[in-house]
Amino acid sequence: MNRKTCFITKYQYGDFIVDLDEYVLSLATNCMFGCEYCYLKFSKITLEPVIYENLDKFEQEVTSLFSNSTQKVFYFNFGETTDSFLTAKHFNIITDAANIISQQAKKYDKSCFVELRTKTNNIFYFNKKICFENVKLIYATSLSPQVVIDRFEHGTVPIKNRIETLIFAEKLGFLTGLRLEPIIIYPIYGIEYKDVVFSVKNLIDNYQQILKTVLEKIDFKNIHSITISCLRLTKKQFKELKQKKSKLCFFEMFLCPDGKYRYSRPIRTTIYNGIIDFIRWTYPVLYKKILLSFEFDYIWRNCGLEIKSMVEVSSMVG
Numbered sequence: 198m199n200r201k202t203c204f205i206t207k208y209q210y211g212d213f214i215v216d217l218d219e220y221v222l223s224l225a226t227n228c229m230f231g232c233e234y235c236y237l238k239f240s241k242i243t244l245e246p247v248i249y250e251n252l253d254k255f256e257q258e259v260t261s262l263f264s265n266s267t268q269k270v271f272y273f274n275f276g277e278t279t280d281s282f283l284t285a286k287h288f289n290i291i292t293d294a295a296n297i298i299s300q301q302a303k304k305y306d307k308s309c310f311v312e313l314r315t316k317t318n319n320i321f322y323f324n325k326k327i328c329f330e331n332v333k334l335i336y337a338t339s340l341s342p343q344v345v346i347d348r349f350e351h352g353t354v355p356i357k358n359r360i361e362t363l364i365f366a367e368k369l370g371f372l373t374g375l376r377l378e379p380i381i382i383y384p385i386y387g388i389e390y391k392d393v394v395f396s397v398k399n400l401i402d403n404y405q406q407i408l409k410t411v412l413e414k415i416d417f418k419n420i421h422s423i424t425i426s427c428l429r430l431t432k433k434q435f436k437e438l439k440q441k442k443s444k445l446c447f448f449e450m451f452l453c454p455d456g457k458y459r460y461s462r463p464i465r466t467t468i469y470n471g472i473i474d475f476i477r478w479t480y481p482v483l484y485k486k487i488l489l490s491f492e493f494d495y496i497w498r499n500c501g502l503e504i505k506s507m508v509e510v511s512s513m514v515g
């Protein structure tokens with residue numbers, strides 16, 4: 198199928214949200230997995246995955262972007278409109294697109310980073326070393342407690358496998374991205390206000406344990422970034438999920454200035470600080486690689502984090 202609209206769009210973060218300076222690559226759309234919070238399920242699209250074939254148009258867009266910008270470093274995200282490693286066809290488009298970006302990046306003297314985000318273990322079938330001039334590929338996977346995967350991410354692989362894929366990706370030459378998102382408070386069924394503190398503490402312990410396991414196994418110098426973000430739902434998602442009595446709809450979720458529902462500010466900052474402080478004191482070298490995704494600048498400040506974009510983090514890495 199040919200893509201008629203743009204392949205490359207500047208990420209729109211929403212009002213008052215910190216801009217991470219990413220471009221979305223829409224080389225494919227849709228995904229057949231059943232993540233209950235996935236915004237694709239609420240868009241007017243079929244669930245059948247679609248891969249776009251008219252890469253000549255993509256090349257024109259890359260050329261136009263590079264030739265019209267003085268920016269030296271670009272961050273592309275090919276995990277926003279699909280799971281990046283969903284099918285063998287996704288593998289082909291990753292390499293074809295990386296080749297196109299690489300050729301144009303050399304011509305216009307740019308340095309590019311492409312995030313490939315997945316909840317599969319399909320990289321085990323990828324089995325070729327990757328190396329592109331002026332382009333680094335980032336293998337990013339969501340690290341969630343198994344209870345959350347079981348309950349809300351149907352069809353995706355367990356946390357144990359996700360960690361194994363990170364180790365494998367490193368061997369193939371990918372940088373790695375640790376994605377602690379979406380952070381979901383669970384279980385919530387039957388809990389009352391007084392139990393929230395316990396649930397949040399339990400959640401922080403779970404994430405600390407996951408980080409410990411991962412960071413014993415992968416090389417710090419290959420880690421591009423660690424992003425952290427609590428669950429966010431659009432108004433439409435929140436309304437529909439609430440009607441369906443989804444356990445995602447926690448009673449301490451509020452409408453934020455960007456029109457999305459999130460956990461209350463004290464809950465989010467407690468969670469973020471619990472994870473950030475753990476990284477800061479246990480793995481200080483990784484502290485500068487932490488970003489909050491889709492958060493307000495006052496939340497970054499509450500967590501003591503210096504505001505930075507993906508482009509700025511990329512410049513530190515490579």
Ligand code: SF4
Nearest residue numbers: 228230232235279280
């Ligand atoms: S794996 Fe990603 S794209 Fe697929 S359903 Fe889950 S969140 Fe959506």
